Amino acid sequence: MGRREPTGPASRVTAADVARRAGVSASAVSRVFTPGASVSKGTSDKVRKAAEALGYRPNILARAMITGKSRIIGLVVAHLDNQFYPEALERLSTALQAHGYHILVFMTAQAEAPVDEVLRGIMDYQIDGLVLASVSISSDLAERCRALGLPVVLFNRSQDDARVSAVTSDNVSGGRRVAEFLIAGGHRRIAYIAGWEGASTQRDRELGLTVGLMAHNREIHARAVGGFTTEGAAAATHALFGADNPPDAVFVANDIMAFAVIDTLRFALGLSVPDDVSVVGYDDVPAAAWPAYALTTVRQSAEAMVAETVTTLIEEIEATRSAPRRVAIDGPLILRGSARIPEGWPQ
């Protein structure tokens, strides 16, 4: 140890420093680090060498200020407790990194939050784009984003305002698929446990189930609200199965609630899944595949959704497109052990 010079005053090595050492101008340095700029091989080499020696890296913030592009994408997300979101976040971050962007996170508990206020805060960084995961944007703010030319995409949440891009899974189709499946399985009393009523995913999944049943002149046998929480789902299960004439199948608005439903049925009510009652979820989070639950569920592919989100975002940022884009990705029903499988149902 000892004679380790702590990079001198070390504070920050600037383009001017490199320029001086390389015997060129600061502009030259800048151009070397700007892909596609006009520099001769000679200066490029000199500059790179000097930069290397000094440990120079361009200051992104300064660059952002002049170019107006920060290469930061804002991400607003309400919860991370549904494993679907961490997975999406991980993939999103990785994918964007590959394009040279980074994610600036903003958590906002749905309830408490004046989402708009939060958003305004995040917009103070000159972000290049915005992903709203499971959170809505007021049309007022959407308008402001448009005026600022700030691309926005809603992730796993749609809304009527057609001016903003959105990518979701095809929740209606998924719900309908579940209806078909449960009817084919011979279930007579099909119940539904809803998520948070304000969510478009919730609405669409229920709608899908409803129209799916309607196609067979059936309707939802009973309904309770679980609010997308474990506790809510347990309570909803008690409500549904404590009543007369209990369901023989239940479609649960998402997987984490479905786990609680299964546990409640088995351990609190002493019922057998799937013998006494079939349970179907939505999302196909990793835990759905765990043998303890073996949850039959509609797959919502984080991978596909993220891919679409990234494409949309990048295209909008690079101004390849201006019209908003709305994507709903269909996903298969994954057959496992939590629901009776109809005779001859295609595996």
Place this chain on the structure above:
Amino acid sequence: MGRREPTGPASRVTAADVARRAGVSASAVSRVFTPGASVSKGTSDKVRKAAEALGYRPNILARAMITGKSRIIGLVVAHLDNQFYPEALERLSTALQAHGYHILVFMTAQAEAPVDEVLRGIMDYQIDGLVLASVSISSDLAERCRALGLPVVLFNRSQDDARVSAVTSDNVSGGRRVAEFLIAGGHRRIAYIAGWEGASTQRDRELGLTVGLMAHNREIHARAVGGFTTEGAAAATHALFGADNPPDAVFVANDIMAFAVIDTLRFALGLSVPDDVSVVGYDDVPAAAWPAYALTTVRQSAEAMVAETVTTLIEEIEATRSAPRRVAIDGPLILRGSARIPEGWPQ
């Protein structure tokens, strides 16, 4: 459609605009938005009004460039599939927001990544601090951070280099606690399923178990590596229980692996948990409380760890402290149904 004026005038309202409208100088505007600066009530009011009318908000990037403080904290994280991390991320983000900071995420798959390279990239943003979740930093880079005055704290990972702050749970103590508990429960053959060998959490948990056993002149009966993955844990379980003289208890390095262990024991090997074998995990992620697993586990409190992390970070940023700080938070063993509870064990 049609007459969509791209970015309109609307683009960006600057301090000069506000100044003009309020009939003051740009400095005055700046001071109004700088807490603690010297401004009279009169101008403050005028400026605020003008700012409100124009929808002005200070450009954080410009501010960052001049002050050198970006109010951005970099977060490097390897995986988000262990629910402990999303929870930590959520809490960390929320806590930092309350202090006026935001998190810039950087994902780096442990294996693939030249973590240093990644880090260098993240440092291009003039971040004010760095949190490394479950990822190490080379001492070379640590030195550079120190030279730059960039606070770094390791989250859930410690390393020998005593110059960098770290907050972990007290993994050794936790492991020891498990040893005591399993011995008191009368188990004769206590096995261990390890995580990824490179992880300090893994090492320390195993060390704790070992010394705990040693205190009773015992040692680990058998050991296999699960690598912190579900598949790895399942394979490890098969290896351990396929051999002669199988364990009657197993301590698993973290909860997600423990779930896979329990499932494998029950569904693949037909063993009963806890009657045939006791299983103990580490972390106490939410799923550990789900009745299907009812996992007995050592609690690692994300809340407490995040609180310590934030304190450390903020103190270091505000230069209240300069010496690194190393915290290990002790956590209780949470008793549930996956392991036999010794007679008279304090609940």
Place this chain on the structure above:
DNA sequence: CGCTTTTTTGCAAACGTTTGCAAGCCTGGG
């Protein structure tokens, strides 16, 4: 009311880049 002390205010420089422009340098063709 005049003088001193304090507070408020504007000017201008600075932060570290990028970029339009014009000058300088080559290269090569006639």
Place this chain on the structure above:
DNA sequence: CCCAGGCTTGCAAACGTTTGCAAAAAAGCG
């Protein structure tokens, strides 16, 4: 050998703030 045309390069202005300094205004005081 000269000149046109194309590459390279440096200069200086710009991006939107903050901040030291000194001038101006307000306040305090005898």
